[in-house]
Amino acid sequence: MKKMMELLEAELSSAFEAAGYDPSYGRVTASNRPDLCEYQCNGAMAGAKTYHKAPIMIASDVAAKLHESPVFSMVEAVKPGFINLKIREDFLAEYLRDMQADELLGVSRAKTPKTIILDYGGPNVAKPLHVGHLRSAIIGESIKRICRFMGHKVIGDVHLGDWGLQMGLIITELRRRAPELVYFQEDYEGAYPEEPPFTIGELEEIYPAASARSKEDEEFRNEALLATHLLQQGKRGYMALWNHIMNVSVPDLKRNYDSLSVEFDIWKKESDAQPYIPDMVKRMKEEGFAYENQGALVVDVKEENDTKEIPPCMILKSDGSSLYTTTDLATIVERRKLFDPDEILYVVDKRQELHFIQVFRCARKTGLVKDETKLSFLGFGTMNGRDGKPFKTREGGVMRLENLIREIDEEMFRKIVENRSVKDTDARKTAEQVGLAAIKYGDLSNQATKDYIFDVDRFTSFEGNTGPYILYTIVRIHSILSRFEEAGGSLAQGRIEPAASEGEKNLMKELIRFAPTVESAYEEKAPHKICAYIYDVSNAFNSFYHDTKILSEENAMQKQSWIRLLCLTKKVLTIAIDLLGFSAPERM
Secondary structure, eight states: OOOHHHHHHHHHHHHHHHTTSOGGGOOOEEOSOTTTOSEEEOHHHHHHHHHTSOHHHHHHHHHHTTTTOSSEEEEEEETTTEEEEEEOHHHHHHHHHHHHHSTTTTOOOOSSOOEEEEEOOOOBTTSOOBGGGHHHHHHHHHHHHHHHHTTOEEEEEOOBBOSSHHHHHHHHHHHHHOTTSGGGOTTOOSOOOSSOSSOHHHHHHHHHHHHHHHHHOHHHHHHHHHHHHHHHTTOHHHHHHHHHHHHHHHHHHHHHHHHTTOOOSBOOBGGGGGGGHHHHHHHHHHTTOEEEETTEEEEOOOOTTOSSOOOOEEEEOTTSOBOHHHHHHHHHHHHHHHHOOSEEEEEEEGGGHHHHHHHHHHHHHTTSSOTTOEEEEEEEOOEEOTTSSBOOOTTSSOOBHHHHHHHHHHHHHHHHHHHTOSOHHHHHHHHHHHHHHHHHHHHHTSOTTSOEEOOHHHHTOSSSSSHHHHHHHHHHHHHHHHHHHHTTOOTTSSOOOOOSSHHHHHHHHHHTTHHHHHHHHHHTTOHHHHHHHHHHHHHHHHHHHHHOOOTTOOOHHHHHHHHHHHHHHHHHHHHHHHHHTOOOOSOO
């Protein structure tokens, strides 16, 4: 179905043409003076120079053609040449009925669906998820859902970091602590133990200890670098340890992502790209792209119009070891072979922008991707504490993600119990649902590229622009509809009738913005637009609700119309929060 703005502009364009003017001047926008009108057209101002007429004369000519319009209840030409508009209540109601009958609520799905690989994980194994992993997971999950809603095939990839220096650090630290383990015996030829020589708790202690030691002990760091290189070369004992690390770490990572309602279609790793590296490097050399520079193998990626220095893309270190650039490039090769995507989108910290500029340019220059394949980078800002610095624990350390989630859940549980709105048996589950909304909405309501302040008190509030407020609105609508059904009413009967009040009309005008908002959020990869939209819808509904006695209305047709309007409002909000990655409980 057509968007409301398209219908309004078609009406204005016809009027311009009927009045003897170019129909392209019939552009309509939402009014910036809602006290005067709902929509406005400034085309007469733009056409004044072309037609050598005062704008008000053009506006008056056009307005005269719209007095019998089935679309507008008010058309007013005002100086210096604006056309002020109000939409007819019956036209608006008819549009909402069509919208309600459409499964997608007016959203136009892609005519030619794309295959999109979405890389939005990137945690290193052997390390617990911390708050720094939050944004990639939350933003990526929302973008995946939005793209799928628009009809595209999206393959979400966690892309685990399992092939870099952190592995060498863990192996070296283990060797220092337990040199007697068979993994370190050069002449050992038997089968390695099935049980790992560490627990997840021990592993999470080993890595930070090794990392700290490497910064103070150069000999230890060199050993770790060598261990990394040997692992990448397939050293048998180190590969066995690597398998143990993966088997212990990945289930823990999956549990943490599950708690965020974040799902990946594939759990690929850096190491999966390893088989593609030799041929990729060989071809880059043979075709003259790669050359040695101070012992390392590099590819020039600078361009003439660069305003800042773009260093060469390093393919291999001087000892032959691979880097993130190597595995990212080889992963592109793998993705092309396995999925032949139309687009690969990376949702990553914006501080990695230079890395991806190098990788994308190198991939294009060396022909790793087809010319028509889009490589995109969505760099997100930092999640900061109230002091404006990266979010930390009270002790000053990096907070584990599961601890942050637990803290939010406890705060929501406390508030829900205080309200006594949910039975004790349901309070914990409800707190988890509302807590997740608080976290996700708190993050997604900010433009992804910008830093933001993570304020637990504000994000868990039931008032203001927060996740709990949005859920409370949905629960309120659900409660009204449930009581209507309990009294013998049917949600499917009747239809949305023309608005009976200004508050009702305001809600209707917000609802018709659903499709253009979702489509814009997809085009710009901007979930914050959906957040802003559902906040406006929630405010409009709550204003309408406070001014309207819905269930005690005696006029049966009017009551049924309002019930249908509530059904549509609930559906709009429910689909929208699903696109953001959370859901609403039945009670709060």
